[in-house]
Amino acid sequence: MLSGTSQLSRRDLLAMIGTLAGSAAMYQAMTTLGFAEESPYKGPIKLDGDPKGASVLILGAGLAGMVAAYELAKVGYKVQILEYREKAGGRCWTIRGGDKYTELGGFEQDCEFDEGLYINPGPWRIPYHHHAVLDYCKRLGVKLEAFVQVNHNAYLHSAKAFGGKPQRYRHINSDFNGHVAELLSKVTKQGGLDQTVSTEDREKLLEALQSWGALDENYAYVAGDHSSERRGFEVDPGGGQMPIAKPSQPIGLTDIVQSGLWSNLSIGNLYEYQTTMLQPVGGMDMIAKAFEREVGEMIRYNSKIISIDQDDKSVTVRYEDSQKGGEPQTATADWCICTVPFSILSQIEIKVSPEMKAAIENLPYAAAVKVGLQFKRRFWEEDEHIYGGISFTDLPNTLISYPSTDYHSPGKGVLLGAYSWEAWAYEFTSLPPEQRVQKALEYGAQIHPQYKDEFDNGVSVGWHRVPWTLGCYGEWTEEKRKEHYQAASSIDGRIAMAGEHISYIPAWMEGAILSSLDAIGRLHQRVVSG
């Protein structure tokens, strides 16, 4: 007998098979897009041979630019960096209380978060296999702490399921697995898998399904100790003469399948998001600040690139002061590492091959939006026992991420209240910053009613309005990669591109660093052999 439901419709079954296949299919799709590769980083780069005083001009003081500067200067290159902003880091960026951020259109925001509270508008978590980022953190003394991606006590929410009431991840996860295990064990026992499963494997498989799905001795997923040890009890075990523990009632199969909430169950299984994920203590820009300590003296800030020229001897870049304007100035070097995003580089006069030019002009930048919300108290911990992790929703804010640090601190707390893509990101971006915050509040209040009383202030970043990127990251498609990636990643005369867009791990800091190391490695070969 199927527990919690009368009969499984064909549609239900198909939906479920889709989910079981889902993570594998998603992984395959992501690998094709280049997302899920392990970092091939093999330790600190070795640049052997004498560069004989060669000079390198680096455009952009984000992670790619600063990694190049750090490594090249160490082996004797003369290095100068031009940076548009008044500080280093690029998208490795943290907004804290007291920060002022002016986006395109002149919309200003004064962040009013309390001391120590922040959001990372760009990268905000580091996979354990992003070896280059982690190695630089180690070498530069950036302290790390765990970033909680999966929290079994956070919520899965759909406005269209369970009357809009958010469900605990552990309930949906346990019940989904339990029901699927029961179904498969039934099929196995009925001989439905006899063509694919040998008699010897059959018993083992049944044992495995019982263990994986928390099934009882009859291979049923029902209310009892087994299932409650996964999903939690209705009355938890206590001490002394406290009430005796009472198992909780699983949600029925049909409700689980129809809810669609299973669609976010596998995210934490993806290679990119597997435990343990990490974050720098105090904000992502601790990485940027660590690099800035090493290479800050090489950076000329407030420098807006006007044109990039090259001949067979050198590279010449014209730039002006991005704050004061005035007469353009010139910087010249033997070589150039250009980390300017193609969204911006495509608008700058540059002398490169037609193939490189085509690559620069044909890489769109993705839309993405983040909204940070400060609340007067950490109600998610106090009221709901959610310590870090992420709740997912089908509302346009898509998720709520709880801080992975400073648990139980008595003061205010900051949530990531929206992280949106595609159409919703464009729509968020099109609103003035304070209305984005309003939207994130409206959606989030459907999951946490405490929003209404506890909201304090907020800040938002729509990446297409960031003056120095015009978008979030280079959005390669398989087709575009075939057509343009080879040219984009080749050294063009004396200019090499670097940044997350010149990698198979776009949008990740690891991609930016690996592309930089790869570019300077090849460039160094030319220098010492030429």
Add this chain to the structure above:
Amino acid sequence: MNRIISLAASAAVAVLAASHALAQSSDSTGFGDAVKIEPRDGAAIYAAICQGCHMPEGVGAVGAGKYPALAKNENLEAGAYPVFMVISGQKAMPPLGSYLDDEQVAAVVNYIRTHFGNNYTDAVTVEDVQAARP
């Protein structure tokens, strides 16, 4: 970063106090489907997606790069050009063809070509948009 030439008439200062925090914002800007823009009318489509970059009133913006002003923009004279740009994108302009159907592309292009000081009255048609799809 402070030298953002803002042509917008008024820059909003978003200091949010708790007192006005939960005033309901308007839903007129869409937020329906995750991968489709729902408004059908040209002005509403512009407000939902285009003004993120080209700004209210089509004034454009300048930072390290720029978003061209659509106001009084002679590049809009031939309707095929904005139709192509909206569908396929180029340089900093992302392709938006997947978010909008043919009628929506025509509606927003016709809106831009007849507003913000533009007066190109030869409306593009749904057939023009279909023909421009890759």
